[in-house]
Amino acid sequence: MNQPAEQISPTPTPAETPVVYEQPLGERMRTFLRLEYLYQQLLFNMERHSSWATRAAVTSLLDIVAILARGDLRKDVIKELERQIYIFDRFQNTPDIDEGRLDDVMQSLQSLRNKLNFVGPQYLTPLRESEFLNSVKHRSSIPGGTCEFDLPDFSFWLRKPHEKRLSDMREWTKNIRPLCDAVGQLMWLLRNSGQTVAQVASKGVFQYTLGRDMSAGMLRVSLAPGTVAYPEISGSHHRFTVRFMEWSNVEERANQVTEDVPFNLTIC
Numbered sequence: 020m021n022q023p024a025e026q027i028s029p030t031p032t033p034a035e036t037p038v039v040y041e042q043p044l045g046e047r048m049r050t051f052l053r054l055e056y057l058y059q060q061l062l063f064n065m066e067r068h069s070s071w072a073t074r075a076a077v078t079s080l081l082d083i084v085a086i087l088a089r090g091d092l093r094k095d096v097i098k099e100l101e102r103q104i105y106i107f108d109r110f111q112n113t114p115d116i117d118e119g120r121l122d123d124v125m126q127s128l129q130s131l132r133n134k135l136n137f138v139g140p141q142y143l144t145p146l147r148e149s150e151f152l153n154s155v156k157h158r159s160s161i162p163g164g165t166c167e168f169d170l171p172d173f174s175f176w177l178r179k180p181h182e183k184r185l186s187d188m189r190e191w192t193k194n195i196r197p198l199c200d201a202v203g204q205l206m207w208l209l210r211n212s213g214q215t216v217a218q219v220a221s222k223g224v225f226q227y228t229l230g231r232d233m234s235a236g237m238l239r240v241s242l243a244p245g246t247v248a249y250p251e252i253s254g255s256h257h258r259f260t261v262r263f264m265e266w267s268n269v270e271e272r273a274n275q276v277t278e279d280v281p282f283n284l285t286i287c
Contacts, residue, residue, distance in 0.1 A: 037241040037283070042252035044259070047095065048236045050086060051202050057083045058199040065188050070177040073184050074165070080188070081156050083195060084146050093135060093142065096201050100132040103208060124208075131204060134197035142194040151176075152191070209236060213287035223248070223276030225261040229286070241283035248276050 043049040057079045064076035086092070107125050110116055146152060155173055158164035167174040176184065218225060229235055240250045240261060248263040263280045264273035 035244040038244060038246065040240045040242075040250050040252070042238045042240070042254070042259070044235055044237060044254060044256050050092065051206060052237075054083065054086055054092075054199060054202050055206055057086070058203065061192070065185060065192075068181040070184075073177055073181075073188070076188060077152075077155060078159065080146075080191060081152065081159065083199070084143060084152075087143055087195065087198070088147070091140070093138075093140065093198055096198055096205070097132060097135050099205055100128050100135070100201060103205070104128050104132070127204060131197060131201040135201060138194050138197055142198075145194065146191060149191070209287045210239065210285075213239065213285040215239075215241070215283050215285045218282055218284045220261060220263050220276075220280040220282065223263040223278065223280055225282075225284075226258070227261075227284075228258040229256065233286075235286045237287045239285040239287060241285070248280055249273075250282070 041052065043052055061076050061079040061083065064072040064079065067073075104125065107121060107128070110121060111118075151172065154170060155165060158169050161169075164170075165173060176187075235256060238252060238254075238259060238261075240252065242248070242250075248265050251262045251264055253260050253262075261282075261284075263276040263282075265276050266273055
């Protein structure tokens with residue numbers, strides 16, 4: 020049974036944090052979001068002592084390398100960093116600008132650009148040529164293929180002290196960190212560049228057409244905590260549709276909400 024609108028979107032208290040769903044509007048943004056997601060997983064699991072966490076960290080690392088090997092993402096990121104540096108440089112003489120914060124952003128962007136230039140275009144070579152990582156990658160395509168009897172050397176390494184595993188992981192990731200950190204910085208800038216507007220999805224559906232002069236890379240749909248609905252977003256650089264679905268349970272398919280759903284929309 021459908022919930023009343025006031026139950027679908029309860030009013031949050033100041034201590035509550037809205038739930039945000041993001042949708043890329045282009046292939047490069049999809050790549051950035053996937054890379055950011057994998058990098059967060061990698062960093063989270065690297066620091067944990069469990070061998071299972073280290074397994075997960077290695078899997079994330081191999082997935083990152085697979086994404087980076089598909090094209091010259093490093094070149095694209097450097098271009099975007101330079102574009103952002105140019106934009107922020109033009110703000111330096113703007114009245115009432117927070118010069119301290121502007122300098123921090125500029126220095127961060129310039130540092131990331133310099134680090135990416137330093138690692139060079141062959142930054143993936145050590146990872147691609149690692150026999151150890153290649154053996155794990157090869158067996159990872161098989162369900163359960165990294166078991167102890169399949170990869171005894173991997174199992175032996177996982178039994179080493181955490182400090183040794185962490186040292187190896189840091190060595191493997193040192194060349195991809197500048198790019199991943201740069202993507203994270205660019206995503207932070209993008210998320211803070213959009214203007215958030217309160218919207219209402221009439222009977223659970225919201226459609227929007229972007230102006231010809233409007234450039235957008237990502238959408239952010241924000242809902243109050245405890246909302247029983249979630250958005251399914253589809254679209255492109257020109258138009259998009261947000262359809263709210265009412266969650267039931269894992270045994271049943273979600274149904275489209277039939278009441279009006281208030282939400283906040285940010286076009287970045």
